Amino acid sequence: MTNMLSQMGLEAALRDVGASRYHSLHPFHKLLHGGKLSKTQVQAWALNRYYYQACIPIKDAIVLSRLPDAASRRVWRQRIVDHDGEAPGDGGIARWLRLAEGVGLDPAYVESTAGILPTTRFAVDAYVHFVRDRSLLEAVASSLTELFSPTIIAERVAGMLANYDWVSKDTLVYFNARLTQAPRDADFALEYVKQHATTRAEQEKVIDALRFKCDVLWAQLDALYAAYVEPGHIPMGAFGSDEALARCA
Numbered sequence: 001m002t003n004m005l006s007q008m009g010l011e012a013a014l015r016d017v018g019a020s021r022y023h024s025l026h027p028f029h030k031l032l033h034g035g036k037l038s039k040t041q042v043q044a045w046a047l048n049r050y051y052y053q054a055c056i057p058i059k060d061a062i063v064l065s066r067l068p069d070a071a072s073r074r075v076w077r078q079r080i081v082d083h084d085g086e087a088p089g090d091g092g093i094a095r096w097l098r099l100a101e102g103v104g105l106d107p108a109y110v111e112s113t114a115g116i117l118p119t120t121r122f123a124v125d126a127y128v129h130f131v132r133d134r135s136l137l138e139a140v141a142s143s144l145t146e147l148f149s150p151t152i153i154a155e156r157v158a159g160m161l162a163n164y165d166w167v168s169k170d171t172l173v174y175f176n177a178r179l180t181q182a183p184r185d186a187d188f189a190l191e192y193v194k195q196h197a198t199t200r201a202e203q204e205k206v207i208d209a210l211r212f213k214c215d216v217l218w219a220q221l222d223a224l225y226a227a228y229v230e231p232g233h234i235p236m237g238a239f240g241s242d243e244a245l246a247r248c249a
Ligand SMILES: O=C(O)c1cc(C(=O)O)c2c(n1)C(=O)C(=O)c1cc(C(=O)O)[nH]c1-2
Pocket: 056, 092, 142, 143, 144, 145, 146, 148, 149, 152, 153, 178, 217
């Protein structure tokens, strides 16, 4: 194995992964913020992404349970509070349901996750299993996509507000808090992996964990593209399929 990277070298390698693999580069994202999607296609995105939102605090509870020191747990537990809130109606999951309702979906249907694509479930579950089964270092590293999320969020919010007259600022309020939460979370995780990856092999594991996580996000957009853009094969039972439409009729 080649020499250890410096901490700066590791950070640069991680940023390279984001520059070439983050979901901001996916065609579905470009269609979404470019105003090229129909309302139904935007609904499909919001509905599927709910499953990601709902599972994030579960994966963070797993990470939290694996952190051996109180100081790190104190920092990490804030992520769970951010998503679950301190009371019903509060927090990121509740805000995502308001986003889904704002684009015209029934929040109870969204919350049931009955209409999500199989790949959404497989990809998100793979993320939860990854933080459970891999080393703590890899689990922390897999959250590092958040280094890149403020840019995509800014692009998405500006694009959606400019291009869809049925999307309001209130509907997208979920993203406001993320613009401060994500950099705070990513700074901690980046510092953690810099400190705890003490061999070149561990540094490679950190970089691979970030690649894996980019794949988790990418696969979700691939699935949306295949089902709702081209070729448009909606799996039976998923939102918009004949079976799901028949159930609502
Ligand atoms: O809007 C986005 O593109 C985006 C991306 C990501 C990400 O990069 O994983 C997260 C979020 N949003 C997000 O809202 C969020 O709460 C979140 C938590 C995590 C994580 O891995 O712990 N990623 C993300």
